[in-house]
Amino acid sequence: MTHCPETASPALVSQPLQLQDVIEVLEGATSVTVLCHVQPDADTIGSGLALGIVLERKGIPVQVSFASPDRLPVSMSGLPGTDLLVPADAVAESSDLLVTVDCGSAGRLGALASRLDRAGRSLVIDHHRSNTRYGTFDLIDDSAEATTAVLARLFDLWDVEIDADLAHCLYAGLVTDTGSFRWVRPGTHDLAERLLATGIDGADIARRLLDTHPFGWLPMLGAVLSSAVLVPDAADGRGLVHAVIRCTDSAGLGSEEVESVIDIVRTTAEAEVSAVFKESAPGSWSVSLRSKASVDVAAVAERLGGGGHRFAAGYTATGAVETAIAALRETLG
Incomplete structure (x- = not known):
């Protein structure tokens, strides 16, 4: 396969690996850069920090970003291992892995996609069915609930003790x-249960990640929810609800406040599919999709250039938001 245009390189075919093979690749590395996705959630950060902690303990130079x-x-x-995080502009230009x-x-x-071509080798660890397998090697388990769950299995085979610090990171993603x-x-x-048995406070972790927002989130939420539109005949009559978050709505708020809106919009009883169009810059939109039971939004997102899970996916769009909404409605049917 080929990389995205901004990091074009000769076509390569990613080699799927078993857990033991991944351990050998990691143990053989002389330096490792671990990258999480943009607008990070707790699964990518929890995974990155957990892996970083393990590599550091094994004496392998590592940075996470x-x-x-x-x-x-x-x-x-508050996640353990944040001392391993480096700013994007401080990430090594090249690494062994x-x-x-x-x-x-x-x-x-x-x-940071440009770092792929400059690394000696690359390894993709993920649980998304739509993963494009863009690395030298890949460990992709689309039956896993989270990427942290994939890492838990990897650590077990690697004889890594999952202590409270690792459990905290893994539980955050789960x-x-x-x-x-x-x-x-x-x-x-x-x-x-196994992770909680290490002594971590699951209730506190969940509250910090899912139920804590600054006061400014409330007026933003009010403005955004007032933009919500219900389209009963969309998705072959199963219904679509969509809302728009403009830069002016989210000014001064963090990405986690913006990302949380979809979980409120998706509760609409009359709609099988929900979508939130989030303006990242004028004419640039990040779109979150959710469905309840009968629509595979990953397939919808893939047709629009994105991907994800059956009931939770996303993609990006450019241009007027009305055009982006029309494209989604056409794709849904």
Whole structure:
């Protein structure tokens, strides 16, 4: 496959690896850069920091980073391992091994995507079905609830003790990507119980990540929800609800406040599909999609240049928001 245009390189074919193979790749690295996706959530940051902690303990030089925004969301500032984070402009130009975590495509690395071509080798660790397999190697388990769950299995085979610091990072990804355990699979609660048994405070972690916002979030939410539109005949009659967050709405707020809006919009009973169009710059939109049971929004997002999970996905769009909404409605049918 090829990289995204801004980091064009000769075509390569990613090699799928088993857990033991991944361990050998990691242990053989002389230096590692771990990259999380832009607008990071707790799964990508929790994964990046957990892996970084393990590599540091094994004496392997490591740095962790993400391209944007320019600082870690406040809700994740209490995660262990944040001392391993470096600003995007301080990321090594090249490394023996570059690892991406919870990042479905090279484009999701933002300005740091160029580091892919400069690394000796790259390893993609993810759980998104739509992952484009853009690295030298990949470990992609789309049956996993979160990328932190993939790492938990990797650590077990690696004989890594999952102590409270690692459990905190892993639990952060698990609780957020399962929507506070609303979307679970067999074994999800077993992993959660195991992590909680290390002594971490699961309630406090969830509250910081999911239920804490500055006061300014409330007036933003009021303005945005007043823009919501219900389209009952969209998605073959199953209904679409969409809302728009403009830069003026979210001024002074963090990315986590913006990202939280979709989880409120998606509660609309009359709509199977929900969408929030988030303005990142004039004419540039990041779109979050959710569905309840019958629409595969990952497939919808893929047709629009993005990807994700069956019931939670996203993509980017440019131009007038009305045009972007029309394109989504046409794709949904």
